[in-house]
Amino acid sequence: MTALLWNLMLALLWAAMLGEVNAANLLTGFVIGFLLLGLIDVKPLPTRYATQAWNVARLVARVGWDVLVANVRVAYEIATPRLISCPAIYRYEMEARTDAEITLLMLIVTFSPGTLGLEVSEDRKALYIHVMFATTREAFRRELRERVEKPLLRALR
Numbered sequence: 001m002t003a004l005l006w007n008l009m010l011a012l013l014w015a016a017m018l019g020e021v022n023a024a025n026l027l028t029g030f031v032i033g034f035l036l037l038g039l040i041d042v043k044p045l046p047t048r049y050a051t052q053a054w055n056v057a058r059l060v061a062r063v064g065w066d067v068l069v070a071n072v073r074v075a076y077e078i079a080t081p082r083l084i085s086c087p088a089i090y091r092y093e094m095e096a097r098t099d100a101e102i103t104l105l106m107l108i109v110t111f112s113p114g115t116l117g118l119e120v121s122e123d124r125k126a127l128y129i130h131v132m133f134a135t136t137r138e139a140f141r142r143e144l145r146e147r148v149e150k151p152l153l154r155a156l157r
Contacts, residue, residue: 003049007033055155062151063108070113073133088134089118092127092144101156102127108148
């Protein structure tokens with residue numbers, strides 16, 4: 001059984017033990033189960049699970065922050081009379097290889113206001129992305145790789 005399933009089972013057990021299965025009890029049980037699994041002295045279970053959970057949490061926080069900043073930037077662009085946008089289409093050579101990695105990368109790019117994933121190349125090694133606020137090609141590639149793709153691949157692999 002994977003560590004996530006053990007953790008879910010411990011959360012359900014905690015809620016059942018308290019006599020009421022609600023969101024607060026399940027969340028409390030999940031946190032307690034996560035901490036208990038971290039104390040178990042089985043090599044692959046706590047380290048891999050805790051690392052993956054931490055990587056997923058960091059990815060969600062980073063994407064959330066980036067979406068918030070992009071929303072403010074696009075709202076400012078719309079609300080002010082002067083246009084500062086400089087749209088461009090870039091080809092981004094990606095490290096993602098599996099269908100899940102490519103799909104999630106494209107979804108995160110498209111989810112962020114001011115960017116739009118247009119297409120995956122035929123050889124599945126590059127994305128074509130439309131950006132509202134263009135920078136240099138290298139700056140765009142570096143920022144996308146460091147802020148989105150690497151955290152995504154750490155969370156998935």
